[in-house]
Amino acid sequence: MATDLMSEKLINRYLLGELPEEQQVEIEDRAFSDQEFMAIITAAENDLIDEYVREQMSAADQGRFESRFLASESRRKRVEFARALTQLLDETRVTERETRKVSAAPVSWREALAAFFNGLNPVGRLALTAATLLILVGGAWLITQTLTLRSQLNQLQAQRSSQQNNQQTLEQQVESERRRNDELSAQLNQEKQQRAQSDESLRQLSESVKQQQQPNEAPRSIIASLALLPGISRGATTQPKLILPPNASVARLQIGIEPEEDYQSFGVELRTANGRPVWMRDALTARSSRGGRSVRLTLPASALLPGEYELRLKGVPKSGPPEDVAFYYFEVMKR
16 A cells, blocks of 8 residues: 655654654655655744744653754754744733733834834843744755756766766667678678588589599599680670580689789689679689780589579788789579
């Protein structure tokens, strides 16, 4: 069952220190964030102070009030102010009654104020002076406390906003690193698959050559060759054709390059027309012949199926990453 924090009885018990610690903390948190609730607590404090100075409080409550409420210096000042104000009001009432008996003639407010002040005994005048000083000091103290609490509240709100911004930034960085790791993992798996396909093709080629070898007879292998020249685009009407006989075991591509392409080594990527990787090779060197400079690529004929292919030639400089040199397009046909 929820506690009614607005109950006057509950607030009085809180001010006299009769509530458990959990309810005290709940009331203090509410007062810190709710100005209207803080005003209710202040009004309850004023009522308790009034009962105390007028001696209208029970002995038990008076003991708790003195041990709990008067522990604060500011509250003791408020009690002293209330006691002086009560004494002043009592003396005022006595003075008014005596004044009415002496004369019923109307007087101005200045004369009444002067008569009131002159009619006070030294104790009353001292009490009035003390009450005025307490009002001034108490008002200044309340204003200072209000400004201090408001400044602390603004600082807490700024700290909370900063923490939320830092948390959002960390979450974004974690998400970015996770996506990057996923991309690197996918790229690594793709490279492993391509390497495995290349190794499997070489293994099949090696087994095929061994099976074709005869005792006391030199191995025979039929090689299908094709020369690729730079400058042939994908949409050309006539593309070079590589004819693979049924018993061809090796395909050899003679890749021509421009004389100015002076790289330390070259790399080759062979893909189908729809982008499926077929063959990759690195650390190829250029050779010079009468027809110019070229790079030779040898691969098993079983790796090539009928259709169109794209060959990407990359140059590896002495320093830095590989660079695209040229693209070649050709068609594979089988008899």
